Amino acid sequence: MSHAVTADSHGHAHDAHDHGPQGILKYIWSTDHKIIAMQYMFTGMIMALIGGFMAYVFRMQLAFPGQSVPGFGVVSPGEYNSLVTNHGSIMIFWVAMPVLIAAFGNYLIPLMTGADDMVFPRINRLSYQIFLISAILIIASLFVSGGGFGGAWTAYPPLSSMSEYSLTKLGSSMWLLAVALEFVAFLLGGINFIVTLMNARAPGMKAYDIPIVCWMIVIASILFMLSVGPLIAGAVMLLFDQMIGTGFFDPTRGGDPVLWQHLFWFFGHPEVYVVLLPAIGIVIEIIATFARKQLFGYKIILYTAIVTGILSFFVWAHHQFIAGIDPRMANVFTVTTLLISVPIAEMMFVTVATLYGGSIRFTTPMLWALAFVAEFLIGGVTGIFLGASGSDIYLHDTYFVLAHFHYTFFPIAIIGTFAGFTYWFPKMFGKMMNETLGKIHFWGTIISFNFIFIPLFFLGIGGQHRRIYNYENFPDLIAGQPLRVVATVAMLAMLAFQVVFFINLFSSLKSGKKAGNNPWKANTLEWTTTSPPPHGNWPQDEMPKVYRGPYEYSHPDRDEDYWPQNLPS
């Protein structure tokens, strides 16, 4: 499908780096940022299907325990644990990260800042190749003897460190190695994003002329860079515990299991913002374009993103309120956690303020963007109860937590991605997507999403613990079974609606309406080149120059309601 991009690039002379191998190898070994972005995008989509299938299997087990699941068979407790664990790991590390940061970052940063490619194209390619190996490794870990790792995506020791407990000696180590490799891939990608944004911008593009989504991806990359080190340290220690038997996290030998939790969550919480910020960036681009109005508070968004980033390093222990940490520490982390909702709320208000008084166009990407604001709000508000240590002690490890973070991660990883994908699809492939199918897909997904997770809030408040394989064994909890069935049926509906998306995707690729350079009448630089852009993004003598900010919509001095950044007047 992305061959269209490759084939098109043959026609344009861009001799700076066009000497690679030909044919299919040219695609695999390409250093073009757009092709690498597509590789990340479609790998992420395939991994999303795998992760979605896992969710289907274990939700069927929860709704109809012990019965054979069509397409899988009877789920054993070990398989259940492994499915839940790998669903979480895959959706965060192999779907949200590669699509939101790597795919959109790779595609958008050079195009939106007027660069011909990333500054380190070969490192970029290496980044994808390492990522692909990590993806293959995590899938392979499900099929080794003993099965895939089943100790939850947080991998708390001693369950993760001692194979006597986990019973997945190979699976645990492969899971850990895959995660570590994936981090290396994003490390390389992140260096590229930051340096490209700092050094390779178009002439005239000042700091406040950079589109918000580029800032967001770069701030997210910086957060990732600064937070991942301790987790890699922890991963090495955990790997030694698993393979050599060092006892870093084994209290009987002088180690400390809570130490892992600190190392993990020191990364794990900034990680939430690593994926959230790019999604908010995408949403802000779309809302400004389709509200046909200048973005409200460009600098506010940028500064709040930076403040969010800084605060995100001081909230991690709110995941550990019941891990036996000092209550005084719990107080501190409660305060920082409640504080971090302030800058995020500010960003939400900015989107609403941008909509106010605009002439809103309800295209499919705009619907996704608005849904992001609405659904993420529910995720954010329910987070308050978990950030406050008092209520968290009751709600910890219940389905309330699960519903809360799905209300944050689903808007980020799925709604944000669909928003961005449908918005930039015309640029990526030169074709328009079908709006009717897009809207059917949108409403089907959003409605069924709420039917999955709202019941889980009630189950969680009712005290339903997470990580239980079969609730029939718990007489106190079996009363919630009808709600579990509702959630599972809604999930089946949501999966069915994804078929609409793929029909739309393939039919639009094949016979969609020609898009033209700027179908949405947007201002940013990527819309000034052809769709899809040639290798090198612009012909070499027509590299864009920038004369104004990216959100000059409905400027009173102009007849047209948009004012591209590259026009001198």
Place this chain on the structure above:
Amino acid sequence: MSTSSATIDTPARPAPTPPRQLLPNGVMGMAIFIFTEVMLFAGLVSAHEIVRSQSIGEMWPPYGQPRLSLGETAINTAALLLSGFVLYLANRIFKQDKAKAVAPTLVALLLGIFFVGAQGAEWVALLGDGLTMTSSTYGAFFYTIVGTHGLHALSAILALGWAWSRLRTGKLTATEFTTVQVFWYFVVLVWPFLYLQVYL
């Protein structure tokens, strides 16, 4: 733009110029990578500090474990610090005359190789004294932290060796040399902290 009065006042902008580059691409990329590395070592060191503070009877090294050879490692430390200084001098000479920088760069490289070799010899001695990865968390932390640094030192030696061979043939650019140096200085400067943390 400024002619119409009742509209948004857009100040006139100067003609577009390329962005000012704070650092060359390679150096900036390496500097960002170093931040990640600093956090990696910070993670290891803080983990070490936590486990050490919880040791039974505050006894560190634990009962029956050998003390690390403070004195011999001091010599290695001096050699490594010296290599950083020599490389700094090599860079100053490089700016005047590229050909003259070949010899001091080689000296820095050899000092680095001496450091890794001497550390290896020390490991062999410690293994003989019964300090292993599994003998205690003390040993596990020692080999993990010092080993992580050792791997970085080996990578730095490979990078500087590559730079040196290009310097000999006159192909090394200033940006490449600076990039390699940034990594070398990181390996040199992080070591005293690890030395004080792990050995004392």
